[in-house]
Amino acid sequence: MLIRSTATIDSQFTALPTDFLEAKNIQLNSEPITVLRYVTMEHADLVRQRNPTGQPCYYTIVGDTLEVVPVPDTSYTAELTYYKKIPALANDATSNWLLSYHPDVYLYGTLMQSAPYLKDDQRIPVWGSLYRQYLADVNASSDKAEFSGGALYMRPRTWI
Structure with a gap:
């Protein structure tokens, strides 16, 4: 952000x-x-x-x-x-902008990390693929917000 x-x-x-x-x-x-x-x-x-x-x-x-x-x-x-930086979650901060706008990133990242602990290693590629997909969506959303609405132009070093 x-x-x-x-x-x-x-x-x-x-x-x-x-x-x-x-x-x-x-x-x-x-x-x-x-x-x-x-x-x-x-x-x-x-x-x-x-x-x-x-x-x-x-x-x-x-x-x-x-x-x-x-x-x-x-x-x-x-x-x-x-x-x-993405604000860390804590007892007094139960949400942040990433969790509010893109909860699937947290969901699939958590599932991917939990699979080895749960001895469900065959699910790692599934959760990892979905995690990367939703993370790419976050980046695409950021790019769209930054670059939409006008033409790009070269920026001068100083303004006169």
């Missing part, structure tokens, strides 16, 4: 949201808007040597932190669009 949040970027490292799974888009809401480009940690080190401070134009993920390069010369407001 895609989530959007904002953060203040005023140092080299900024904590990522606790439910962060993967970045979709990170941009500075400056004038003009600047879309940050992902680079490896090694490339970030090289860029930082050449350009130690200024308006960030690159990012990398280091553990549970966002590293921007170059190191910000002032405070910036960033908008982060990211994939959210």
Whole structure:
């Protein structure tokens, strides 16, 4: 599930949201808007040597932190669009978005995992096939929600 949040970027490292799974888009809401480009940690080190401070134009993920390069010369407001982790089920959280919208994924995943315990190994391919089918439906639903409704176009690095 895609989530959007904002953060203040005023140092080299900024904590990522606790439910962060993967970045979709990170941009500075400056004038003009600047879309940050992902680079490896090694490339970030090289860029930082050449350009130690200024308006960030690159990012990398280091553990549970966002590293921007170059190191910000002032405070910036960033908008982060990211994939959210699937919340775990617990006594106080008996449902989540996956269970609400796609309960068959939980059902067939559980049946697949229970088959060896129940010594019903011949059912593993059946449950596994259904699990993969419903998981593919979740991904197709996500893709449809993301890419339907308009034409795709190339995204510029900055907006003027």
